[in-house]
Amino acid sequence: MRKPKVFIDGEAGTTGLQIRGRLLGRTDLELLSIDPAKRKDEAERKRLLNAADVAVLCLHDDVAKAAVGLVENPGTRVLDASSAHRVAEGWVYGFPELGPGQAEQIRRARFVSNPGCYPTGAIGLLRPLVDAGLLPEAFPASVQGTSGYSGGGRQLIEAMEGRGEHRLAGDYRAYGLELTHKHVPEMTRYSRLARPPIFTPAVGRFAQGMLIVIPVHLWALPRPVTAAELHAALAEHYRAQRFVTVMPLETYGAHNPVLDPQALNGTNRMELFVYANPEREQALLIARFDNLGKGASGAAVQNLDLMLGLEGAHTYEYHGD
Numbered sequence: 388m389r390k391p392k393v394f395i396d397g398e399a400g401t402t403g404l405q406i407r408g409r410l411l412g413r414t415d416l417e418l419l420s421i422d423p424a425k426r427k428d429e430a431e432r433k434r435l436l437n438a439a440d441v442a443v444l445c446l447h448d449d450v451a452k453a454a455v456g457l458v459e460n461p462g463t464r465v466l467d468a469s470s471a472h473r474v475a476e477g478w479v480y481g482f483p484e485l486g487p488g489q490a491e492q493i494r495r496a497r498f499v500s501n502p503g504c505y506p507t508g509a510i511g512l513l514r515p516l517v518d519a520g521l522l523p524e525a526f527p528a529s530v531q532g533t534s535g536y537s538g539g540g541r542q543l544i545e546a547m548e549g550r551g552e553h554r555l556a557g558d559y560r561a562y563g564l565e566l567t568h569k570h571v572p573e574m575t576r577y578s579r580l581a582r583p584p585i586f587t588p589a590v591g592r593f594a595q596g597m598l599i600v601i602p603v604h605l606w607a608l609p610r611p612v613t614a615a616e617l618h619a620a621l622a623e624h625y626r627a628q629r630f631v632t633v634m635p636l637e638t639y640g641a642h643n644p645v646l647d648p649q650a651l652n653g654t655n656r657m658e659l660f661v662y663a664n665p666e667r668e669q670a671l672l673i674a675r676f677d678n679l680g681k682g683a684s685g686a687a688v689q690n691l692d693l694m695l696g697l698e699g700a701h702t703y704e705y706h707g708d
């Protein structure tokens with residue numbers, strides 16, 4: 388049987404390498420590789436893009452948009468890891484766990500946009516609660532994100548790992564303070580929020596791993612809702628999902644929990660937590676995952692397999708390249 392051909396445009400970059408590492412050893416597809424000396428040669432990239440059954444774009448937004456313009460073969464499908472097409476007409480959002488029918492849409496789509504890392508956690512927490520009617524569409528969401536520095540791609544990795552004058556000062560930095568981060572449109576749309584959340588990202592001096600924290604003042608909701616109800620709705624939504632686990636409800640006073648953002652590194656898993664303080668009628672929704680796993684490259688290979696009908700026993704874990 389003919390094996391489907393996959394070309395990773397940008398395979399030498401952070402996301403591309405992690406996708407490649409997850410596909411090495413796979414015998415059910417053929418990886419088309421570009422000669423490293425020609426990796427930015429447009430003619431060679433165009434040839435490979437059009438030779439592929441699925442082209443995976445691991446490029447910055449402007450280059451990804453131009454790459455789609457190079458695809459002339461109607462048989463070539465595109466999976467874009469960049470943020471260029473996440474809310475674009477004609478593209479399916481590659482978060483299979485979003486709701487009923489989403490995985491099927493990804494299976495059939497010609498153009499699939501992989502979600503952003505921060506939105507994966509925010510949408511993963513908010514959308515089931517909005518769908519269940521526990522949070523109103525008008526919920527004034529605040530999304531606090533902490534990422535490992537690989538989320539910033541090669542340039543931030545070099546700045547964090549560099550020496551001397553090339554090394555970025557400080558171990559932690561809040562950014563996106565102008566409140567216009569490029570992930571906000573997809574968070575708003577796919578969480579079904581009426582207004583954009585306030586999104587405050589931060590990056591620390593650790594390579595990989597991510598926490599997304601969303602506070603909920605339960606007392607301020609238009610109708611009474613408990614943290615246990617939020618937890619039950621998330622547990623029900625993700626009951627049959629392999630890669631998203633809803634952890635037991637944590638109630639104030641039980642113990643002093645701490646969360647390590649790096650705990651799921653190398654996996655395609657995401658853990659969702661609900662922490663509750665019933666006395667204060669407050670809850671915290673938290674998502675933990677690897678920004679390069681379920682936040683990018685693990686998710687991309689999960690989507691690739693849906694598009695190719697190859698999903699099965701794969702775990703999408705990264706074992707190096």
Ligand SMILES: NC(=O)C1=CN([C@@H]2O[C@H](COP(=O)(O)OP(=O)(O)OC[C@H]3O[C@@H](n4cnc5c(N)ncnc54)[C@H](OP(=O)(O)O)[C@@H]3O)[C@@H](O)[C@H]2O)C=CC1
Pocket residue numbers: 396397398399400401402403426427428444445446447448450468469470502503504537538539540541542678679682683
């Ligand atoms: N890192 C992450 O956690 C995530 C990244 N993404 C998205 O994935 C995309 C890739 O990001 P990331 O892998 O981090 O970025 P990197 O900068 O690490 O990789 C981008 C790659 O594209 C190459 N490139 C640049 N211009 C061209 C060109 N004209 N033709 C072919 N290749 C080119 C770069 O080469 P060179 O370095 O030599 O310029 C580099 O190898 C981005 O859109 C990013 O937003 C999405 C989710 C998470």
Ligand SMILES: CC(=O)N[C@@H](CCC(=O)OP(=O)(O)O)C(=O)O
Pocket residue numbers: 468469470502503504505534535536537538539540543569588589590
């Ligand atoms: C730490 C860091 O810089 N993170 C990146 C987001 C990484 C990511 O998800 O990339 P996409 O934009 O393609 O989704 C940022 O905030 O721009």
